[in-house]
Amino acid sequence: MQKIATCLMFAGDQHGRAEKAMTLYTSVFEDSQVLSVDRYGSGEEEAEGTVRAARFVLAGREFLAMDSGRPHPFGFTPAMSLVVEFERPQELDQVFGRFSEGATVLMELQEYPFSRRFGWLEGRFGISWQLSLTRA
Structure with a gap:
């Protein structure tokens, strides 16, 4: 069976904010929690301590999150x-x-x-x- 989850990439001026966002969101909704957080270490391609990959649940639905310090021609949009x-x-x-x-x-x-x-x-x-x- 296939599984679909929404991934939130915090890039550009949102870079480094994935963990803060997850903390806020999981504090607001019932049946929510951070499941796992894998952070970048010293000397890696992204800033130390930022989120390489994380999994969290909001109101029973699973999401993914990550930080990206690289330049991207896109960001979050209200269209989604x-x-x-x-x-x-x-x-x-x-x-x-x-x-x-x-x-x-x-x-x-x-x-x-x-x-x-x-x-x-x-x-x-x-x-x-x-x-x-x-x-x-």
Whole structure:
């Protein structure tokens, strides 16, 4: 059986932030944890201590993360975002509040024709998050 996981590469101005991002994300969602972190050592191709490869779980779903100090012609984009549906408005408000620190809000947290409460932001680590209440 095949397995698919999203990989988050922290490059450019996000380089060296993979571990901080994983720590924040796993502290916010239930059933979340960092599974493994392999760091670069002294004299290797990337900065010592940055993440070569990591595995973590958010709300039961596995992700991969890595730092890359090499120049890349791309970065994170809101065209690809992580969508989280909440059952309770207070949970949604709390997560949106934690993620908004240092973020660019793309859509304010409010009611829209497609959701009774929805917000979209590009967080301080460059990841785009769409947060909404489940449809009732």
